[in-house]
Amino acid sequence: MRFAFRRGQRLPRLWWKAAVVATLVLCSAAASAQDDFSYGRRLYLDKAQCSYCHGWAGDGAGDGQSNGGAANLRQSRLNRAQLITIILCGRPGTAMPHFDEAAYSDKRCYGMTEADVGKLKPSLPPGSTLQPREAEAVADYLLEKFVGRGAITRTECEESFGKNARACGEYAAKP
Ligand code: HEC
Numbered sequence: 001m002r003f004a005f006r007r008g009q010r011l012p013r014l015w016w017k018a019a020v021v022a023t024l025v026l027c028s029a030a031a032s033a034q035d036d037f038s039y040g041r042r043l044y045l046d047k048a049q050c051s052y053c054h055g056w057a058g059d060g061a062g063d064g065q066s067n068g069g070a071a072n073l074r075q076s077r078l079n080r081a082q083l084i085t086i087i088l089c090g091r092p093g094t095a096m097p098h099f100d101e102a103a104y105s106d107k108r109c110y111g112m113t114e115a116d117v118g119k120l121k122p123s124l125p126p127g128s129t130l131q132p133r134e135a136e137a138v139a140d141y142l143l144e145k146f147v148g149r150g151a152i153t154r155t156e157c158e159e160s161f162g163k164n165a166r167a168c169g170e171y172a173a174k175p
Helices: 014-037 038-047 082-087 114-120 132-145 152-162 166-170
Strands: none
Touching: 014 132, 038 082, 038 132, 152 166
16 A cells, blocks of 8 residues: 655644654653663573672672672672673683683683683573673673662662562662
8 A cells, every 4th residue: 555645735643643652652762771771680680690699789699509709790890891701701710600602612702712711611601691782781780780889779679679679678778
């Protein structure tokens, strides 16, 4: 079906409505992409399960079952590129796993192959591996929510677990 509009002809009413709705949807999607970190948070907490070792707030207080010793990400001094590298490649010789499934299959990680890294090769993660763009979203989440932050706040807890989550009462309302 083809529509031919003569110049000056008005768009049918319904079309205008559809156009307005579409514009609103696009605008709100763009706005949420800027200030909504729920995607990164979901990757951190659920898909990649970083929280299993690092804790939900990144302070290093992970699950009792984890091997412990995970870094306090709130005190990290790494920049975005370094964070992405460590997420994808892990840290050789430590319990920090590599989230790029193909890490060390070529020289993409620190210029080292499997043979180069040998016994120090980081393990696969306990949860899912990540695509590079997912690792970027996690790095942005870390930078926005954890790095350089002091004590965990109640607001932060409620952002992760919902407003009025009972467990969040133990954190001070203000830092
Ligand atoms: C199996 C446990 C485990 C999991 C799962 C894990 N980590 Fe780690 N991570 C560690 C340990 C242990 C270290 C400390 C390594 C060391 O000793 O240098 C670490 C270090 C780091 C560092 C370096 C911090 C710094 O400043 O040196 C970053 C960043 C990091 N992890 C991010 C993540 C992210 C993001 C995830 C999820 C995508 C994740 N980790 C999943 C155990 C884990």
